[in-house]
Amino acid sequence: xxxxxxxxxxxxxxxxxxxxxxxxxxxxxxxxxxxxxxxxxxxxxxxxxxxxxxxxxxxxxxxxxxxxxxxxxxxxxxxxxxxxxxxxxxxxxxxxxxxxxxxxxxxxxxxxxxxxxxxxxxxxxxxxxxxxxxxxxxxxxxxxxxxxxxxxxxxxxxxxxxxxxxxxxxxxxxxxxxxxxxxxxxxxxxxxxxxxxxxxxxxxxxxxxxxxxxxxxxxxxxxxxxxxxxxxxxxxxxxxxxxxxxxxxxxxxxxxxxxxxxxxxxxxxxxxxxxxxxxxxxxxxxxxxxxxxxxxxxxxxxxxxxxxxxxxxxxxxxxxxxxxxxxxxxxxxxxxxxxxxxxxxxxxxxxxxxxxxxxxxxxxxxxxxxxxxxxxxxxxxxxxxxxxxxxxxxxxxxxxxxxxxxxxxxxxxxxxxxxxxxxxxxxxxxxxxxxxxxxxxxxxxxxxxxxxxxxxxxxxxxxxxxxxxxxxxxxxxxxxxxxxxxxxxxxxxxxxxxxxxxxxxxxxxxxxxxxxxxxxxxxxxxxxxxxxxxxxxxxxxxxxxxxxxxxxxxxxxxxxxxxxxxxxxxxxxxxxxxxxxxxxxxxx
Numbered sequence: 001x002x003x004x005x006x007x008x009x010x011x012x013x014x015x016x017x018x019x020x021x022x023x024x025x026x027x028x029x030x031x032x033x034x035x036x037x038x039x040x041x042x043x044x045x046x047x048x049x050x051x052x053x054x055x056x057x058x059x060x061x062x063x064x065x066x067x068x069x070x071x072x073x074x075x076x077x078x079x080x081x082x083x084x085x086x087x088x089x090x091x092x093x094x095x096x097x098x099x100x101x102x103x104x105x106x107x108x109x110x111x112x113x114x115x116x117x118x119x120x121x122x123x124x125x126x127x128x129x130x131x132x133x134x135x136x137x138x139x140x141x142x143x144x145x146x147x148x149x150x151x152x153x154x155x156x157x158x159x160x161x162x163x164x165x166x167x168x169x170x171x172x173x174x175x176x177x178x179x180x181x182x183x184x185x186x187x188x189x190x191x192x193x194x195x196x197x198x199x200x201x202x203x204x205x206x207x208x209x210x211x212x213x214x215x216x217x218x219x220x221x222x223x224x225x226x227x228x229x230x231x232x233x234x235x236x237x238x239x240x241x242x243x244x245x246x247x248x249x250x251x252x253x254x255x256x257x258x259x260x261x262x263x264x265x266x267x268x269x270x271x272x273x274x275x276x277x278x279x280x281x282x283x284x285x286x287x288x289x290x291x292x293x294x295x296x297x298x299x300x301x302x303x304x305x306x307x308x309x310x311x312x313x314x315x316x317x318x319x320x321x322x323x324x325x326x327x328x329x330x331x332x333x334x335x336x337x338x339x340x341x342x343x344x345x346x347x348x349x350x351x352x353x354x355x356x357x358x359x360x361x362x363x364x365x366x367x368x369x370x371x372x373x374x375x376x377x378x379x380x381x382x383x384x385x386x387x388x389x390x391x392x393x394x395x396x397x398x399x400x401x402x403x404x405x406x407x408x409x410x411x412x413x414x415x416x417x418x419x420x421x422x423x424x425x426x427x428x429x430x431x432x433x434x435x436x437x438x439x440x441x442x443x444x445x446x447x448x449x450x451x452x453x454x455x456x457x458x459x460x461x462x463x464x465x466x467x468x469x470x471x472x473x474x475x476x477x478x479x480x481x482x483x484x485x486x487x488x489x490x491x492x493x494x495x496x497x498x499x500x501x502x503x504x505x506x507x508x509x510x511x512x513x514x515x516x517x518x519x520x521x522x523x524x525x526x527x528x529x530x531x532x533x534x535x536x537x538x539x540x541x542x543x544x545x546x547x548x549x550x551x552x553x554x555x556x557x558x559x560x561x562x563x564x565x566x567x568x569x570x571x572x573x574x575x576x577x578x579x580x581x582x583x584x585x586x587x588x
Contacts, residue, residue: 003303003306003310004126004299004302004303004306006306007126007306010086010090010091011083011087011130013086013090014082014083014086017082017083017086018083020075020079021080021083023072024073024075024076024079025076025135025138025139025142027068027072028070028072028073028076028139031066032069032143032284033146033147033281033284035065036276036277036278036280036284037150037277038061038065039062039277039280040271040274040276040277041054041058042054042055042058042059042062042273043276044271045058046058048273076135080130080131080135081131083131084128084130084131085131087127087130088123088124088127088130091127091309095118095119095123095312095313096119098312098313099115101317102315102318103318103397103398104392104397104398105318105344105398105399106315106317113192113195113196113197113199114195114196115312116195116199117191117192117195117196117308118192118305118308121191121192121195121305122188122306122309123305125302126305126306126309128298128302129298129299129301129302133295133298133299133302136291136295137295139288140288140289140291141288143284143285143287144166144288146284147281147284148162148163148285150277151278151281151285154274154277154278154281155261158261158278161253161256161257162257162282165249165252165253165256165286166286166289168249169249169250169286172249173242173289173296176238180239180296183231183234183235183300184235184297184300184301184303185304185307187228187231187232187301187304188301188308190227190228190231191228193227193228194221194224194225194228197220197221198221201221235297239297246289249289250286250289253282254279254286257278257279257282261275261278261279262275319398319399319417321416321417322413322414322415322416325414325415325419326415326416327416328408328419328423330504331407331408331423331424331503331505332408333371333373333408333505333533333534333535334370334373334406334409334535335370335371335405335505335535336369336370336371336409337367337368337369337370337393337403338368338406339366339367339402339404340364340390340393340400340402340403340404341362341364341366341367341400341401341402342364342389342398342400342401343401344389362401363386363558364386364389364390364558364559365558366403366559367558367559368403369553369560371535371537373533374533374535375535375550376536376538376549377536377537377549377551377552377553378537378539378540378545378546378549378551378552379391379538379539379540379553379555380540380543380546380552380554380555380576380579381554381556381575385556385558386555386558387509388429390555391507391509391537393412394412394424394505394507394537395420395507396412396413396415396417396421399413407420423501424503424504424507425501425503425505426498426507426509427491427494427495427497427498427507427508427509427511428509429539431490431491431493431511432481432494433478433481433482433490433493433494434480435479436477436478437475437476437478438467438470438473438475438493439454439475441493441497442454442493442496442497444497445497445501446500449500451474453500454474454500455474457500460495460496460499460526460530461493462492462515462519462522462523462526463489463493463496466489467493478493487513488519491513492515492519494511495508495511499530499531503534504534505535505536505537506527506531506534506535506537507536507537508536508537508540510539510540512540512542512545517544520545521544524545528548543579543580543583544583548566549565551563551564551565552564552565552566552569552576554569554573554575554576556575561575562575
């Protein structure tokens with residue numbers, strides 16, 4: 001509940017809507033509370049003495065009261081919609097902005113499917129509460145308080161009878177809140193797990209089909225869906241118990257009032273109009289109690305969602321910016337690794353190191369080397385040897401567990417992450433393109449680039465020819481994740497995107513694996529000419545890609561087991577010899 005109250009900060013920009021919303025909740029309630037008094041007037045002053053003027057007068061006032069209440073309710077609807085949609089808009093923006101500021105480690109910890117649920121489903125739950133639940137709760141509270149006051153003003157003795165039933169209903173609602181609140185938290189967690197599973201299967205649909213694992217994927221989803229359904233059923237069972245009991249208490253209270261009140265009318269202690277008014281006030285006060293279980297369900301769900309939203313917003317990036325960060329307009333390109341070790345899971349989302357975590361897997365161990373400006377550094381090794389992890393430490397996607405990474409003599413932890421990354425071009429192992437045009441994807445890292453610069457970068461990446469063969473050239477549409485392009489085409493666009501930023505350091509993480517050997521050779525040749533002053537790190541599977549490297553680092557189980565140029569390693573490194581012979585000797 002506290003988290004939901006803290007969400008009230010999103011209400012501040014909408015003070016006018018809140019003020020009008022409050023007024024338009026209070027006004028219809030006041031009009032509705034007038035109705036039984038007007039009905040009492042019509043019965044006692046009009047029907048019993050057969051005074052038509054009193055009947056017409058009372059009826060006209062009732063009609064006017066109803067119209068005022070209806071108009072106020074319509075205005076309230078507009079205010080609620082504006083307030084709730086505005087709050088959801090701001091929450092989604094804050095969440096997306098904050099998620100964008102988190103490190104790779106934080107995203108790994110929170111999981112993509114979980115984040116999608118919180119930005120989508122959880123925000124929508126809070127929005128629904130701010131739209132309908134909050135207004136209904138306020139209306140119910142005012143109706144209960146107003147009807148209790150009017151009941152006591154009408155007849156104290158009968159009011160005491162009603163209070164006994166209201167007390168029992170209150171105990172029932174208190175029990176419901178204690179049981180349902182934790183259950184709704186679990187419901188949202190199960191929904192998030194379900195969304196994570198859907199996201200994983202959609203992203204890996206080709207793998208699922210390639211290995212004919214559709215039955216397995218269906219069974220996993222069915223199990224998760226069953227867990228979600230079971231949790232919802234637990235909530236449903238509580239609701240199924242609460243509603244009939246509240247209805248029973250309401251009807252029992254009504255019967256008691258009519259019986260005792262009827263005796264009072266017979267004994268002339270009450271008038272017929274007073275009894276009718278009392279019963280109406282009782283119904284006005286008890287009706288919100290019947291709806292209160294549904295409203296409390298909305299509160300419980302919204303509270304659980306607010307907690308999950310706050311969990312994301314309170315997550316501090318594991319990548320902390322220094323108090324006085326180092327900035328530079330140009331990177332020289334000198335890179336130094338000094339006894340660097342890294343474990344996934346050792347740096348938690350809270351940014352604190354936990355090197356003793358038994359679940360943290362050590363990927364790099366005591367890695368040391370130095371790259372001079374303009375050098376080409378190649379990384380070779382078996383899958384899982386730590387090549388991609390090593391290059392991820394250069395733009396500080398992750399922080400080292402031990403040791404330090406320096407760029408131009410400055411520890412990357414002292415660099416401004418924004419200043420550092422703007423001068424590093426990265427082509428990651430998994431090529432990611434965004435929905436839009438080819439040109440929009442290439443200028444992603446430098447939106448102000450001219451078309452001539454875009455074409456030059458594409459030509460360097462050997463992408464210009466196939467782009468021009470597309471229906472609209474550089475304005476051709478790219479579908480989400482580049483679904484309408486081949487693997488090689490996506491990689492070449494990604495290389496062009498990195499080159500366009502004119503980086504001081506260029507990182508190519510297996511970025512030509514889907515490109516044929518001839519095209520790869522052309523890319524390497526042009527890069528040698530145009531990027532001579534750029535320090536380039538190349539993660540490659542093909543040994544032909546690294547023959548001309550200034551340094552080749554051979555990694556095995558997270559350690560550099562060999563280092564040197566091609567000729568040196570061919571003479572001294574058994575692992576390098578094995579890679580060379582397996583790739584080149586067989587093809588000769």
